[in-house]
Amino acid sequence: MATDYGQGYGHDSELGFAEGTRGHRLPSALRAPFEARSWSELAYVLLGLPIGVLLFTYAVTMVSLGAGLLVTFLGIPVLAAGLAGCRGFGALERGRARALLGLEVGDPEPLRMRKQGVMGWMGAVLGSGTSWRTLLYALLYLPWSVFSFVVSVTFWSIGWSLMTYPLWFWLFPMYGGQDGLQLYGDESHHIYLDNAFEIGVTALVGLLFTMVTPWIVRALTMVDRVLVHGLLGPTRLSARVVELESDRGVVVDTAAADLRRIERDLHDGAQARLVALAMDLGLAKEKLTEDPQAAARMVDDAHGEVKTALQELRDLARGIHPAVLTDRGLDAALSAVASRCTVPVQVEVDLPARPAAAIEGIAYFTVSELLQNISKHARATWASVDVWRVENRLMLQVVDDGVGGADTAGGSGLAGLAERLDAVDGILVVDSPEGGPTRVTAELPWRAEPAMR
Structure with a gap:
């Protein structure tokens, strides 16, 4: 470490990025700075600053202009146009997150126009929660993009410049008029990193920064994921409505x-x-x-x-709808269905009470269709049906020792059955390896039968 007393140059060196070379058979911590994911996340952060400035400027300008013109009729269309533009930016941001972060976010609910024409469109834009959430995103994203940009660029530049310091420290004595990278300096005292040990330590510090930086950037982009998913994607309510x-x-x-x-x-x-x-x-x-x-x-x-x-x-x-199901419930109805099956079927129904008639009917026809499939296609020698309740769910399971190979591929009977169950928040799970056995489990919501029964 060289120490120079007296008048010196004392200027800061410029820090920049250096190109790295992908290593082979490196641990993930060392490989992270060279992975495509790390660079795409960095690209997302770097693009975020100009996009954040543009989006913030547009949103503030249009909203301020629209609010100022609300004393006249012009304020409403200006405000609606501003919110519509924010929705367009939201679509671009979802595409950017999909391309660079691999974040799949569905489109929010479309505009619901109660009447046709320009007035209907403006009312739909102003009354849409998506429009206001994209406006909030435009206002929040600028300060966050500035913070994430500064942190990312600082860590990346420091890490790569220090790690590659052994490759370019000779520039200081040749062109800078000093012994090396200046660590400290005042009017009479200057400290430079110029010997082999100090250069090696500097490179190790840079390597540490370089290894840590991708994880810091990844943590920053997690906030971006939350913002995009929470403000630009569909809400749980709208997704439920679509479902x-x-x-x-x-x-x-x-x-x-x-x-x-x-x-x-x-x-x-x-x-x-x-x-x-x-x-x-x-x-x-x-x-x-x-x-x-x-x-x-x-x-x-x-x-x-x-x-x-x-x-x-x-x-x-x-x-x-079989009369026995209405009169005596699932146990008797499923036993009747099992008696018509071409293979012996063991039926076990353990229910503390009867579910609603609609759920009972769906459960009956689900088991009935599964047993028909066993009779026609399974080539089984035995089958079993189990029905029980778990908390607020009605569980059905049909097992056979047939040839297996059943699946819910499009167009099959099981696919149609899965759609029917999904229509009432039910689930159908098929486990049927080639050679069997086949295990089909259905889950339905438990809705209690009214007390008058």
Whole structure:
């Protein structure tokens, strides 16, 4: 360490970035400064400052101008235009976070215009919570972007410049007129880093800064993630509304499909038999006086058709909602379903009370469809059905020893079943490796049956 007494130059050296070379087989702490993620996060922080200045300036200008013009009608469209511009900036910020931080944030709820035209658009923009949240983001992001920019640039520049100090310290005696990087200096006393030991220690300090800096930048970008996700993404309420709208569509489609199925079954089954029965009875009536024996045979055949039609109507009614489920609950209803399965089925129902009729019906038809799948596709020798309650959830589990390979891929019966359960906040989990066994677990919300039952 060189010490110089007397008049000296005493000026600060310029600190800059140095290029690093990716090492091989390095620990993650040493590899972090060279990883693409670290540099993309740094790029996000560096871009944040000019974007924050632009966004803050735009937001303050438009809001101030709009607020000042509220005494006239011009203030409302100016304020609406300012909020709309903030929404546009919000979309760009979500894209920047997606590209550089890998943060996937869904688009917020769209504008809901109660009436068409410019007035409807302005009312929708001014009444949207997303518009005001993007404005808040514009105001908060500037001070944060300044802080994160200064911290990141300071740590990165210090780390890389000190770590590479052995490569460029010779510039000071050659071009700067001093022995090395100045550590301390006043009018009569100057300390420089100029010998091999000091240069090595300086490089180690720079290496420490360089290793720590990516994690500091990552911590700073965590705040950015919170800001983008909290202020620019959809709220929990809006996401729930979108989910419910989607589930409502599934319920409507399912109900329409069930109605079409019932109509088809009636048309092709019981209705066709009743039409044929009416024709047979008409012919029997005509033959009653001419050939009583033939008429009697036709009436006897018609009686058989009546029995068949009644059985089809009973099966159809059972497919809509079985009477045994209403009268005796899931235990008896599932036992009846299990008795019609082509393989032996063990049914275990352990419920302290009955859930709501709607949940009970969904649970019944879920198990019924799963047992039908076992009969048709599983090639199993046994199956079991377990039903129990966990806190406020109704749990169903159907297990078989079949060939396995079942999944909820699009278009399969299990996919449709999963959609039906999702429509009531239910979950369907399928564990079916090739060769079996298959374990299907369904979870439904527990909604208590009204006390009058």
